Amino acid sequence: MAEARGAIDQAVELILASRNVIAMTGAGMSVESGIPPFRGEGGLWTQFGGPDANQYQRFLADPDAFWARELQQANEPYIVELRKTISVAAPNPGHVALASLESEGVLTTVVTQNIDGLHQAAGSKSVIEMHGSRHKMRCVDCGDRSPREAMFLQVRPAPCVRCGGRVKYDSVLFGEPIPRSVLEEARAATDRADCVLVVGTSATVRPAGGLPRIAKSNGARLIEVNPDSTAITETCDVVLRGRAAAILPELVAEIGLVRPGHTPRQR
Numbered sequence: 010m011a012e013a014r015g016a017i018d019q020a021v022e023l024i025l026a027s028r029n030v031i032a033m034t035g036a037g038m039s040v041e042s043g044i045p046p047f048r049g050e051g052g053l054w055t056q057f058g059g060p061d062a063n064q065y066q067r068f069l070a071d072p073d074a075f076w077a078r079e080l081q082q083a084n085e086p087y088i089v090e091l092r093k094t095i096s097v098a099a100p101n102p103g104h105v106a107l108a109s110l111e112s113e114g115v116l117t118t119v120v121t122q123n124i125d126g127l128h129q130a131a132g133s134k135s136v137i138e139m140h141g142s143r144h145k146m147r148c149v150d151c152g153d154r155s156p157r158e159a160m161f162l163q164v165r166p167a168p169c170v171r172c173g174g175r176v177k178y179d180s181v182l183f184g185e186p187i188p189r190s191v192l193e194e195a196r197a198a199t200d201r202a203d204c205v206l207v208v209g210t211s212a213t214v215r216p217a218g219g220l221p222r223i224a225k226s227n228g229a230r231l232i233e234v235n236p237d238s239t240a241i242t243e244t245c246d247v248v249l250r251g252r253a254a255a256i257l258p259e260l261v262a263e264i265g266l267v268r269p270g271h272t273p274r275q276r
């Protein structure tokens with residue numbers, strides 16, 4: 010426990026000494042909201058096997074066939090499971106903690122790989138959704154976004170109102186490039202950061218998984234929040250081994266205690 014205490018204190022010190030703190034979050038952030046991760050224990054890919062790596066190519070080649078398959082609800086079992094859990098999920102104390110760090114002026118931005126919208130639901134204002142949003146549709150020809158009417162669409166989306174192009178879910182399919190504007194925004198936030206909270210991600214999927222390493226190469230300090238070690242653990246300055254919904258509120262509490270004007274908690 011002493012080690013864990015030391016790590017929390019180190020993380021608080023790092024955060025309060027930094028000018029621009031951001032969070033980079035993955036599926037582990039939403040596990041305590043009931044949404045399974047993708048890899049590791051209980052992961053969707055672990056349970057159902059990974060998805061078709063050519064999803065995006067299939068969509069581009071034949072959008073009609075892609076939507077016909079979608080609407081038959083003949084989706085991969087992982088999609089049904091993911092959509093069911095996402096539809097009922099609510100922010101957990103980890104999401105709320107990051108939103109409070111933002112409102113306190115400690116955190117500037119969340120760069121997330123999650124499509125569940127739980128950071129915004131918890132009150133975070135500056136959120137970059139690298140893999141899109143489950144609340145939106147997107148035209149692949151002009152990039153126009155529109156609201157997604159339902160989790161399970163009953164009819165295929167109409168052609169893009171702006172350009173007549175091909176419309177799909179905003180969330181990024183396997184093999185699909187991250188929209189340039191999103192990538193540029195995430196990269197700019199990474200380049201401005203001098204401290205990154207890496208929360209609940211295996212850091213295995215590029216380009217998102219590479220951003221913490223880019224921050225590190227820019228001289229930023231990395232703090233990992235994860236119950237398990239990951240591909241980025243060795244690169245982190247501080248490792249907080251535990252669940253996001255437990256660690257992040259503890260971090261917020263400690264920061265609240267030691268910020269200027271507060272006397273440190275007597276231990």
Ligand code: APR
Pocket residue numbers: 034035036037038040041046047048049052122123140208209210211212213214234235236237238239251252253254
């Ligand atoms: N708190 C914090 N981290 C957790 C928790 C928790 N309660 N539970 C699990 N984790 C960690 C796991 O140890 C793992 O390191 O969350 C991480 C989840 O890793 P992945 O399932 O690989 O999720 P992620 O890194 O977000 O995947 C990236 O891959 O399949 C694509 O598009 C998908 O956005 C996803 C991307």
